[in-house]
Amino acid sequence: MKRFFHHTLLSFVLLLLLSSSTSCSNHSETSKGKIAVVISTLNNPWFVVLGEAAVQRAEELGYEAVLFDSQNNPSKEQEHFDNLLSSGYKAVLFNPTDADGSAVNAKAAARAGVGVFCMDREINEPGACVTQILSDNYSGCIQLGQYFVEVMNGRGNYVEILGIVGDNNTWARSRGFHSVVDCYEDLHMLAQQTADFDQNKAMEVMESMMQANPNIDAVFCGNDAMAMGAYQAVLGAGKENHIKVFGFDGAEDCVNAIREGKVEATGMQFPKTMAITAAELADRWLKGERDLPKKLPVAVELVNGMNVSHYGHFGRLD
Amino acid sequence: MNKVIKYVIFAALFLMALWFSFYTEPLSVRKEREALKQYKPEQLVEHYWMTGLSDLEANALEVGNFITALQNDSQALRENSGRVLGIGSNVCYVLKGEADDISFADNEFHFTLHGIEFTIPAKYIFGNTARDACGWFNIDDFQNTMDFNAVSACMNQRIKDLVIGDKVQHAAEYTKCRFCGSIEVKPDAKSVEELTLYPYILELQ
Numbered sequence: 450m451k452r453f454f455h456h457t458l459l460s461f462v463l464l465l466l467l468s469s470s471t472s473c474s475n476h477s478e479t480s481k482g483k484i485a486v487v488i489s490t491l492n493n494p495w496f497v498v499l500g501e502a503a504v505q506r507a508e509e510l511g512y513e514a515v516l517f518d519s520q521n522n523p524s525k526e527q528e529h530f531d532n533l534l535s536s537g538y539k540a541v542l543f544n545p546t547d548a549d550g551s552a553v554n555a556k557a558a559a560r561a562g563v564g565v566f567c568m569d570r571e572i573n574e575p576g577a578c579v580t581q582i583l584s585d586n587y588s589g590c591i592q593l594g595q596y597f598v599e600v601m602n603g604r605g606n607y608v609e610i611l612g613i614v615g616d617n618n619t620w621a622r623s624r625g626f627h628s629v630v631d632c633y634e635d636l637h638m639l640a641q642q643t644a645d646f647d648q649n650k651a652m653e654v655m656e657s658m659m660q661a662n663p664n665i666d667a668v669f670c671g672n673d674a675m676a677m678g679a680y681q682a683v684l685g686a687g688k689e690n691h692i693k694v695f696g697f698d699g700a701e702d703c704v705n706a707i708r709e710g711k712v713e714a715t716g717m718q719f720p721k722t723m724a725i726t727a728a729e730l731a732d733r734w735l736k737g738e739r740d741l742p743k744k745l746p747v748a749v750e751l752v753n754g755m756n757v758s759h760y761g762h763f764g765r766l767d
Numbered sequence: 768m769n770k771v772i773k774y775v776i777f778a779a780l781f782l783m784a785l786w787f788s789f790y791t792e793p794l795s796v797r798k799e800r801e802a803l804k805q806y807k808p809e810q811l812v813e814h815y816w817m818t819g820l821s822d823l824e825a826n827a828l829e830v831g832n833f834i835t836a837l838q839n840d841s842q843a844l845r846e847n848s849g850r851v852l853g854i855g856s857n858v859c860y861v862l863k864g865e866a867d868d869i870s871f872a873d874n875e876f877h878f879t880l881h882g883i884e885f886t887i888p889a890k891y892i893f894g895n896t897a898r899d900a901c902g903w904f905n906i907d908d909f910q911n912t913m914d915f916n917a918v919s920a921c922m923n924q925r926i927k928d929l930v931i932g933d934k935v936q937h938a939a940e941y942t943k944c945r946f947c948g949s950i951e952v953k954p955d956a957k958s959v960e961e962l963t964l965y966p967y968i969l970e971l972q
Contacts, residue, residue, distance in 0.1 A: 573911050587916040591893050629893050743907040746853030
């Protein structure tokens, strides 16, 4: 009986070891390698969606994906790159903090044979990235500018709140908007200040701009977080029925604010499309495909009170 | 003698070192040289406009053929003649034709051809249709998207200043037009009723 018990126990232990080793070998076979998803900041819901969608698609494609938050800090971003380049990552799905500053990191990765795929934000060193998947901010803001002119009836005073000055998206949006609005002589820009794409900063900036310019009719903000901050300031000043707020991104709270008539319009970007495309291109690149586009713009759609029912959380509902 | 040669060589090297250490040039020369290095979208647009316009017109779709192809097989039309910048973007085409009922109102020329109402904006020309339809420019060739977008601004300005030009002042006198221009349609469009045309060529009579 004792012998039988020993045999059974031994068989059980062997079975356990065998099953554990099989499970380990299965794991190593199913994972194609590691992909890093480096995001400029996870303090903004838009970038959270971008990062999580990239991780999810990379995992679906069989990779081990890890999300890094650069906290809008280029030195933090560099630390992440130092770390991931020494940890065997094969590709980086990258949302840079700065168009010029982040180029160093992308170049270091390229030198190490790691493929870099930029998402949403551009770097001014196209050779360092395999592909840059970017929102067509300029065209999106042309549409927004045309709607702005229509809502303002071609006249009035407005202010502009810019995003991060070192980010190309900030200027692509501003230039697209101004390429339209500046054609109308009766539309006057009273002030233009940066709030770094940050909601709280935008609220403070808008408050000070309203104090300096009591006759503001509208505010154009470089993203939805700033539009919501500007709206809070407008609400605080009791001018919500007079000052028209325009954003850009397609964030859920801003789309809801359009639905409620608090915000006039936004430009819907598609972060999930960008993230999924980046992960799929990285997969193709890792499989040996080299004939990939260097830049891939993603169309932006105007969302206003007339079509808001078709849009939801960072995308179309249909 | 050898000493003299040695001194001459040393003196020459010293003078060369001195020259390169304290070399100066007029500010205007320096600025001119720096300017040459800068990206000039106007020159780029001018180059393609001068060299590519006749081919563009020769390869443009007749309006009637465009409508038939759009209705019959929009996918084939898109693949053979359309240009799409990126994901989800509208499809751009270059069309040509002649119309004989042209009118002018609200800073726009209007005419109807094969049942489509065409509008040619004369005062405000925005967007990337003219740049994207012609196929002269590849986004991958540009340092960044700002440079690429600057091409659109230049093309739109050129259309406004040179293609439309002073035709607006005599708009009421014209009844006929011959055109070659860019349009864009939604990716899933199978028919169109109205189109905005950004002309590369516009001849009015």
